[in-house]
Amino acid sequence: MTEKHEYRMEELARLAGITVRTLRFYRERKLIPPPRREGRIxxxxxxxxxxxxxxxxxxxxxxxxxxIAELADAFDHGRDVGDLLGLGEPTEETPVRLTPEELAARFEGEVTPENLAAAMELGYLGTDGDELVHISHRLLEVSSALVREGIPLGEVLQAGVRVREHADALAELFADLILRHAPEPELHRLRPLARSVVEAELSLALDRRMRKGSNSD
Known part of the structure; x- marks a missing residue:
C-alpha cells in the first residue's frame, strides 16, 4: 500500500518549486483542489x-x-475530458481507467510531469477524481509496448502528434470521397472500408521501408 504524504503550505510550495504566493494564487484560481483543514492548519x-x-x-x-483552469475544473467535477479537448466520445476505442500506480507500472520511470502534460495535450490522458483515464485501450497497449522495447515515452508521444496529423488528413480525404457519392449516414457504415485501406497501405509502406533497409546493407 502506498504511503500517504501530507504537507503544510510552505513544504508543498518548496517541493513544487514555486513560491507560497504562487501557491495561494493557484488555490484562489481553483487550479488545485481545496486542502484538508485541521483547525486553522x-x-x-x-x-x-x-x-x-x-x-x-x-x-x-x-x-x-x-x-489550465478549465482542465482543472473538468478533472475535479468529473466532466468528460475528451469532450473538453474536442475529441468527443470514441465510437470504436475503449477508454481505460487506471490508478496513478498502474500507469507508473506500465511506463516505469517514464511518467514525468512533462510526459503527462504531453499526453493530456494530445487528448490521450485525463483524470477523473483520483483515477486516470486513457482514451484508447489499443493506443495504451501500443505505447507501453514501445516503451518496453526501449523507446522513450516522450518520443512515442512526439510520434503520436505526427500520426494524429496524418490520420486527420486521411479521415478528411475519405470523408470527402464518401460524401461526394453518398449521404452523411453512410459515412459510419463505410468507415471499415476506409480503415482497411489505411491498414493495407501502411503494411505495404512498411514492406517497402524494410526492403529499402535490407538493400542498403
Missing part, C-alpha cells in the same frame, strides 16, 4: 503536488492559466 497531499507539477509542465508548453 491546511494540509495538502501528493495529489496537490502532482497537480502543481502538471500545471508547471503545461505552462512550459504554452498553455494559459485560463485553459
Amino acid at each position: 491546511a494540509w495538502y497531499d501528493d495529489h496537490h503536488l502532482a497537480r502543481l507539477r502538471t500545471i508547471a509542465a503545461l505552462l512550459e508548453r504554452g498553455h494559459t492559466l485560463n485553459g
Whole structure:
C-alpha cells in the first residue's frame, strides 16, 4: 500500500518549486483542489503536488492559466475530458481507467510531469477524481509496448502528434470521397472500408521501408 504524504503550505510550495504566493494564487484560481483543514492548519497531499507539477509542465508548453483552469475544473467535477479537448466520445476505442500506480507500472520511470502534460495535450490522458483515464485501450497497449522495447515515452508521444496529423488528413480525404457519392449516414457504415485501406497501405509502406533497409546493407 502506498504511503500517504501530507504537507503544510510552505513544504508543498518548496517541493513544487514555486513560491507560497504562487501557491495561494493557484488555490484562489481553483487550479488545485481545496486542502484538508485541521483547525486553522491546511494540509495538502501528493495529489496537490502532482497537480502543481502538471500545471508547471503545461505552462512550459504554452498553455494559459485560463485553459489550465478549465482542465482543472473538468478533472475535479468529473466532466468528460475528451469532450473538453474536442475529441468527443470514441465510437470504436475503449477508454481505460487506471490508478496513478498502474500507469507508473506500465511506463516505469517514464511518467514525468512533462510526459503527462504531453499526453493530456494530445487528448490521450485525463483524470477523473483520483483515477486516470486513457482514451484508447489499443493506443495504451501500443505505447507501453514501445516503451518496453526501449523507446522513450516522450518520443512515442512526439510520434503520436505526427500520426494524429496524418490520420486527420486521411479521415478528411475519405470523408470527402464518401460524401461526394453518398449521404452523411453512410459515412459510419463505410468507415471499415476506409480503415482497411489505411491498414493495407501502411503494411505495404512498411514492406517497402524494410526492403529499402535490407538493400542498403
